[in-house]
Amino acid sequence: MEKVLTVNELYKSYSDFSLNNINLELLQGDIMGLIGENGAGKTTLMKLLLNLLSPEKGELIVFNKSYADNSSYIKNRIGVVFDENYLHGLLTPKRFNLIMSNIYERWDEKTYYHYLENFNLPLHKKINEFSKGMKVKLNFSVALSHRPNLLILDEATSGLDPVMRIEILDVLKEFVTENNSCVLISSHILSDVERIANKITFMHKGKIVFTEKVSNITQQGNLENIMRSYIKGESSDARSNY
C-alpha cells in the first residue's frame, strides 16, 4: 500500500505544552483512530498536519510532497471535518455547491448532491437553521465531495446521537474502501474508534505512546482498559519515583 502521510520527529511547543518527537505513518486504506485524554495534543497534531500550524522541528510529507512547494496540491486532496462548524450560517447547501466548486479543483457536484439526498438535507435552508446533526452531515458531504485522498476528522461526530454516528461512520468506511483513501480520526468515543479503525494511535501529554493495529489491541483487552491502566501505571510510577 502506498504511503499517504509520513511524520518524522515533529516538535511543537506552547508556553505550557509541547508535542514531542511525533512519528506517524498512514497508508492508503488506513483508518487510524487518534485517542488520548483532553489536552493530550490531538488537535495540535492535526493542525500541524493541515499546515495550520508550523512545527519547530521535524519532517512532514503528504502524498510524497512537502507543504513548502505543494501547498495547494496537498490541500486539494485533504478533506477536513472539525468539531466546530466552519460553514457560513447564512448560506444554504445549494449555495455551497457553487462556492466549493470554486475552491476545490476536484469538486464533484454529483457526489455532493448524492450525499445531501442520502443524508436527507434540504437544499434551500440556511445553515444557521440546521440542527447540530444536520451541520455534521453537511460538513461530511462537503469533505467527501472533492474526492480527498486523506480525511482528517477531529471529534467530528461528537454530540451526535448513536444512530446518526453509526450512519456517518458507515458512510466513511464505504468512502475509504471505494476510493482507496485514508483517514485520521480523533474521538473520545472509543467504541466508535474500535468500530471503524484498523489502527490506533494513543497520545498522552504530547507524546505518542503507541500506534498499534486494532486486531493486536483487542487481543489485549478493550481500549478503555488499556488507556486507563497506562495512565494509572504512569501515575504510580511517578509516585514511586517521588
Ligand SMILES: Nc1ncnc2c1ncn2[C@@H]1O[C@H](COP(=O)(O)OP(=O)(O)OP(=O)(O)O)[C@@H](O)[C@H]1O
Ligand atoms: N493556541 C494555543 N496557545 C497555547 N496553548 C495551546 C494553544 N492551542 C492548544 N494549546 C494547548 O495545547 C495542549 C493540547 O491541546 P489540544 O487541543 O491539542 O488537545 P486535544 O488532545 O485535542 O484535547 P481535547 O481532547 O480536549 O480536544 C493544551 O494544553 C492546550 O492548552
